[in-house]
Amino acid sequence: MDFAGARRVSALLVAFAATCVALGCSVTAQAQLGSVSPGGLGGPGGPGGGPPSIGVADGIVSNLQTVASGATFTLITPSTQTLSVAVTSATRILLRSDRSATTLADGQLVRVEGLLNRSTKTLTARVITVDDLPRRCERPGVVSALAADGGSFTLLPPPDAQGGPNGPPPSLPVVVTVDTRIIRVSDGAPAALADGQRVVVIGTQTAGSPTITALGIRVDDVVRTQGAVASVTAASATFVLTSAGPGFFPDGTSVLVATTDKTAILRPRGDRGSFSDIKVGAKLAVVGAYDAITQVVTALEIRLR
Secondary structure (H helix, E strand, O other): OHHHHHHHHHHHHHHHOOEEEOOOOOEOOOOOOOOOOOOOOOOOOOOHHHOOEEEEEEEEEEEEEEEEEEEEEEEEOOOOEEEEEEEEEOOEEEOOOOOOOOOOOOOOEEEEEEEEOOOOEEEEEEEEOOOOOOEEEEEEEEOOOOOOOEEEEEEOOOOOOEOOOOOOOEEEEEEEEEOOOOOOOOOOEEEEOOOOEEEEEEEEEEEOOOOOOEEEEOOOOOEEEEEEEEEEEHOOOEEEEEEOOOOOOOOEEEEEOOOOOOEEEOOOOOOOOHHHHHHOOOEEEEEEEEOOOOEEEEEEEEEEE
C-alpha cells in the first residue's frame, strides 16, 4: 500500500471511529479494512478495480426498506457520514444476547460485518448482530407525570439543559421497580418521589428503546435561594420567603422555610444569630433541603443581609 493509499485508509477509520448520538445513546462506528490487492483500494467499480475489503461497522438502523434482493438500510454515523448496508438472502441476522435469529427494525443498534465498497460507501452484510443487551445509563432531569402507584414517570430534561445539534434532550419514560433505591442527596436517607423533583436516574436502557429501568434515583433536594421575608410564624419557627425563583411549587414565587435546632443563622457580619433576627422584610439567603411533597425547605444555613 502506497502512502496516499494509507492516508485514505486512515481517513476512513477516523471518520467511522467518531461518536454519534441517537435515541439518547452514544454510538461509535468503525470500519476495519482487510487485505487490498496491489491494483488499488477500491472494490468493484472503485479506483484500481481491486476486491472489496472486509468491513465492520456499528450504528443505528435507519430507513429500512425491502428490495428485490433483500433489504437495504442506512447506518447512522457521525454528522453527514453515512453508510449504506445491503442485506441479502445469505445475510445472517442474530441477537447479541443468545445468537438466535431475529429481524431488523429501524432504531436498532447493530454491528454489521461484510464486504465494504469504499467508492459507494456500501457494506454488503454477511452477519448483522442486533444489540439487545441493556446498557447502563445515568440521566439527570425533572420528575413529571408520576404514576399514582409510583411505578413510572416521565423524566423531563433539566431546566438548564443545553440543546445539541439534534435539538433539546428528549423526555424519557422511566420504570420504577420494587428494587429501585431512591435516596435524598442532602442526607442519603430514603425518599419518596414527587412531580417537580430534580433527580438523577441511574438505570439501564435496551438499544432502540428510550425507556429507562431505574436501578437507583438520587433526589437532588439541596437548594440555594434568596429573597425577602413575607411572614414569620414564631410558634413553628417557620417563615415565608418571597422571590424563591423557579423550581418551587405551587407558584414558584415563594416558599415556606422551616428551621431546626441545627440551622445555622448568621448575621450580616458573620456572627451567630437566632430565629428572632428573622423579621418581616428582612433580606436573606437560604441553603436547605427542599421536599417537593410538603413544599417546604428545611434550612441548613440562613445568612441575613
